[in-house]
Amino acid sequence: MAEPFYITTAIAYPNGKPHIGHAYEAIAGDAIARFQRLSGRDVRFVTGTDEHGLKMAQTARAAGRETIEFATEMSNYFRDMGQKLNISYDAFRRTTEEQHKAASSALWQAMEANGDLYLDRYEGWYSVRDEAFYAEDELIEGEGGQKLSPQNTPVEWTVEESWFFRLSKYRDFLIELNETRGFLEPESRRNEVLSFLKGQELRDLSVSRTSFDWGVPVPNSPGHVMYVWVDALTTYLTGIGYPETSGDFARFWPANLHLIGKDIVRFHAVYWPAFLSSAGLPIPKSIFGHGFLLHRGEKMSKSLGNVVDPLELADRFGVDQLRYFLLREVSFGQDGSYSxxxxxxxxxxxxxxxxxxxxxxxxxxxxxxxxxxxxxxxxxxxxxxxxxxxxxxxxxxxxxxxxxxxxxxxxxxxxxxxxxxxxxxxxxxxxxxxxxxxxxxxxxxxxxxxxxxxxxxxxxxxxxxxxxxxxxxxxxxxxxxxxxxxxxxxxxxxxxxVNNPKPAFPRLELPADEEAD
CATH class of the missing domain: 1.10.730.10 (Isoleucyl-tRNA Synthetase; Domain 1)
Known part of the structure; x- marks a missing residue:
């Protein structure tokens, strides 16, 4: 039987339509999956949408929509992107699916059985946009003295009852893991995570919320829903059948590669291996944090008017041409620019x-x-x-x-x-x-x-x-x-x-209004 190879992309947060960064990651993941199949491996390629959390609920409310209805519509845009860009995933998982909720509950209960969850009160800074907690010394100062996360997103002071995960218990394990060459690449990402782990005491992590209910319910704890990153990361297990631990799960886990953006490396290289270790599950073999795509050297922003729909690029230039350009032009792992x-x-x-x-x-x-x-x-x-x-x-x-x-x-x-x-x-x-x-x-x-x-x-x-x-x-x-x-x-x-040869790559023309790119 062919050697298994399990690859995942990040689980996209669908509070908006897919952008070029989502397309870039999906194309890279697909090329790697296809290459491994070409090499004779038995490949499982999983992607999906992460639909819980406060940000999703707020976005749906602002649009006057039921959250599940809004989530379904937005998730479908990501499915459509996958079809358009010829992404050969084996499973597309939504975190609102019942199997995923069962998997998240099973992981939670395994961590609880290991004594790593306890109930307490959370007081601290939270970024709704990042769905992440930040310590005071991680914050930066924005205009007018506003406190911002390291990702330049607004934070708000949050006080609520919460379940906590004993992340501090795993500090030495996480340092040793991230020092292992090959676990987290490229080297610049590894250095960032090690700096975080070695530069401060590792605080226990708040892993439930009571201020909203759009999430996976915490088992046997009414009023609590799981912190969205516990829920989202579990998708990598759901995609191969967990909480069933035989069959596909036994064959494909641990994952060979989690392919993610550099902005979510900490969740994958710190929180995720700690959760898995607590639950008695093997650690993924490799995590790769790729860089960002810049439009003509600038970060994309709606306010700058330079956000580009990847499906429009595919229509204009061809799917294969777009795929080739993105993987050829950008040194994988570094930031790159396109026009x-x-x-x-x-x-x-x-x-x-x-x-x-x-x-x-x-x-x-x-x-x-x-x-x-x-x-x-x-x-x-x-x-x-x-x-x-x-x-x-x-x-x-x-x-x-x-x-x-x-x-x-x-x-x-x-x-x-x-x-x-x-x-x-x-x-x-x-x-x-x-x-x-x-x-x-x-x-x-x-x-x-x-x-x-x-x-x-x-x-x-x-x-x-x-x-x-x-x-x-x-x-x-x-x-x-x-x-x-x-x-x-x-x-x-x-x-x-030779049978009926046709041009495979017709020449592209640049519209006159874009010649100044």
Whole structure:
């Protein structure tokens, strides 16, 4: 049986429609999941919406809506985004589902049975927008002396009865865990969490609220609902069947990778492993906190008028093109910037002009001049073997190794360098000239290029699944040969057959009003 691989994205908070940051994380998670499937792993990919908490209730009330009705509508926008962007998740979980409530209650009761929950009174600073508690020394001063959270969100003084989790008990465990290389990446996130853990005493965490009722009820504690982050994090367990601990849960837990934004690292690298340890459950193997996407170098804001709908970008530029741009342009883990002109420039240069043009030149030439197919019998020359080895190395070694360490942009850099090598080879070998002077050599050149195109299409398919599929269809590559194990340095590829090749990556045009980007 194939080795399991469990990946999750953050569970989106749907008090508004999806933005480009949600799309970026979903696309990255999907590319990683598809890559692992391509590698032969048995993948479970889970995402969903986190629909409880005071912020959600307030937003629904302001809109004059019932909270569950509003939550359902907003959750559906995230489902729609997943479908539009070709996100191949295996489960989409809502925290308002009954199974999830049962899972949250089971986790709570396991922590309680371990003696880690106690009832007390909470007095402190709370950010409704972050759904997070902050200590006095974590706050920053805003305009007019207003107290703000470290995320620059308003905080308010809160006093209420609350259940507390003995987070302080787990300080040494959490320091040791986060010092373990590979648990929290990249290094900058690990350093931030360790600074937090080592720089102060770890306070016990308030994990229930009584000032509102939109949440999972605390077992056997009327009037209390769970702190939204206890509820939200449990979704990673719900997605594989918890509280049932056999079947999928036994196969896939602990998660191989939690993929999250850098602003919620503390919840995942501090609170979550402490909850799991308390409940007697294994700790996730890895957490990766990616950076933010900036629009032309600026953080997106409704007040600045620079918030962009990712589905509009997909409609304008193409889903595969948007996916490629985001993963190629941004060094994964760091902040990155995008604009319409950057998308057009990158996709035209690399997808349309380089790879797309290579594919169309070769396949249309075969369709027109070789009756759509042939067998290459001429001997392999050094230039052929050199190119196939370069492409094989990029597609079967360099890109997979980079994707395994989540260096997505680096993997695509190796891939595009192999594309450039193919274009240099076709210009040097000139099969259009060989057609008249040496038809058998022409077939060997074309077969070499078809083998390269097959490998390049398979390797990039986690990022551009639709376009890659069309190219492989045009090359008549069977489904069981569309994986990393099928990539080979064999230049022949067997008999070549081409069927109805169409341009995979048409050139993009930039609207005149955006040329100043």
């Amino acid at each position: 319409a002109s950057a998308i057009v420039t990158r996709c035209n240069a690399e997808l349309a002009n380089s790879f797309g043009n290579l594919v169309q030149r070769v396949l249309s030439f075969i369709a027109k001049n070789c009756d759509g197919g042939f067998t290459a019998d001429a001997p392999i020359e050094p230039a052929d073997a050199e190119l196939r080895e370069k492409v094989r190395r990029a597609c079967a070694d360099e890109l997979p190794q980079a994707f395994e360490r989540l260096a997505l942009s680096a993997g695509l850099e190796a891939w595009i360098q192999a594309v450039f090598a193919c274009n240099a080879y076709i210009d040097e070998q000139a099969p259009w000239s060989l057609r008249k002077t040496d038809p058998e050599r022409m077939k060997r050149v074309l077969a070499t290029l078809c083998g390269c195109i097959r490998d390049l299409s398979v390797a990039v398919s986690p990022v551009t699944p639709v376009a890659s599929g069309k190219i492989l269809d045009a090359l008549c590559i069977p489904d069981d040969a569309r994986n990393l194990a099928a990539l080979s340095h064999d230049p022949a590829l067997g008999p070549i057959q």
